[in-house]
Amino acid sequence: xxxxxxxxxxSTAEIDELIDVAKDxxxxxxxxxxxxxxxxxxxxxxxxxxxxRLSFEAAMYGLGGNVLGFxxxxxxxxxxxxxxxxxxxxxSGYADxxxxxxxKEGAPLVASMHALVPIINAGDGGHNHPTQTLTDLLTxxxxxxxxxxxxIGLCGDLKFGRTVHSIIGAMSRYDNVKFVLISPEELKIxxxxxxxxxxxxxxxxxxxxxxxxxxxxxxxxxxTRVQRERFFNEDDYIRLKDTYILxxxxxxxxxxxxxxxxxxPRVNEIAVEVDSDPRACYFEQALNGKFIRMALILKLxxxx
Ligand code: NCD
Numbered sequence: 001x002x003x004x005x006x007x008x009x010x011s012t013a014e015i016d017e018l019i020d021v022a023k024d025x026x027x028x029x030x031x032x033x034x035x036x037x038x039x040x041x042x043x044x045x046x047x048x049x050x051x052x053r054l055s056f057e058a059a060m061y062g063l064g065g066n067v068l069g070f071x072x073x074x075x076x077x078x079x080x081x082x083x084x085x086x087x088x089x090x091x092s093g094y095a096d097x098x099x100x101x102x103x104k105e106g107a108p109l110v111a112s113m114h115a116l117v118p119i120i121n122a123g124d125g126g127h128n129h130p131t132q133t134l135t136d137l138l139t140x141x142x143x144x145x146x147x148x149x150x151x152i153g154l155c156g157d158l159k160f161g162r163t164v165h166s167i168i169g170a171m172s173r174y175d176n177v178k179f180v181l182i183s184p185e186e187l188k189i190x191x192x193x194x195x196x197x198x199x200x201x202x203x204x205x206x207x208x209x210x211x212x213x214x215x216x217x218x219x220x221x222x223x224t225r226v227q228r229e230r231f232f233n234e235d236d237y238i239r240l241k242d243t244y245i246l247x248x249x250x251x252x253x254x255x256x257x258x259x260x261x262x263x264x265p266r267v268n269e270i271a272v273e274v275d276s277d278p279r280a281c282y283f284e285q286a287l288n289g290k291f292i293r294m295a296l297i298l299k300l301x302x303x304x
């Protein structure tokens with residue numbers, strides 16, 4: 001039995017396989033519509049979500065399976081003080097696979113040690129978000145046709161942004177990938193990611209404050225929201241929240257084949273006028289999330 005807690009638990013060959021299956025699902029969804037007949041997915045979301053939870057649910061329905069779960073911790077027994085270990089042990093009796101989001105870093109890992117069915121980390125605090133990264137990789141594959149030879153700008157909240165941490169890990173395994181880390185001083189990438197991922201793998205990266213200076217060299221621009229819920233005080237959030245706003249003017253100097261990604265939800269960091277730019281990929285990216293999660297569910301349930 002296999003869970004997915006960290007994106008690096010999947011080899012690059014397995015990621016290629018998942019992407020191939022996702023593309024096949026896109027081409028012929030009917031072929032997959034009964035693959036999970038009689039199977040149940042539980043979505044245990046102790047933290048808010050729109051895309052991740054609904055795309056997991058849409059994915060399971062698209063495979064002909066069933067879904068149960070809860071969408072907030074106050075509607076579950078967590079509000080009564082139940083531990084994650086007990087919750088997943090019980091839910092293991094009701095479901096064949098569990099997708100879990102939790103505000104505490106490491107909670108899905110703990111869950112995987114107590115569950116009797118596979119656990120998928122659907123985001124743990126400011127740590128990791130492996131299925132968002134699979135979504136991002138499918139999007140990059142469809143947009144660029146390669147994972148090598150890319151200059152990737154990551155912009156916004158690199159400190160608390162779990163999607164950023166996971167995508168850096170995943171992309172660090174390909175050749176000639178360069179990162180441009182764009183953030184204010186207070187929201188720089190954590191030291192452990194620099195040491196354990198970037199330096200350890202000899203990945204080229206620069207840190208900058210300026211989106212304008214960085215934009216011309218980028219193949220991919222990954223915008224992120226400032227993670228309000230992880231701040232200790234609201235004043236800091238208010239001061240930092242609008243540091244970056246991508247608009248048509250800033251995009252004038254970008255490559256014509258730039259791909260603009262964002263895990264969503266967007267707050268202010270991409271002006272709505274950018275949505276009609278052919279380089280904007282974030283709504284397609286959200287749709288890709290359903291297909292790659294279908295592929296992942298099939299893999300973890302061992303369905304042919
Ligand atoms: C992201 C998350 O939850 O980390 N959202 C998502 O899953 N698509 C990004 C965010 O909330 O900013």
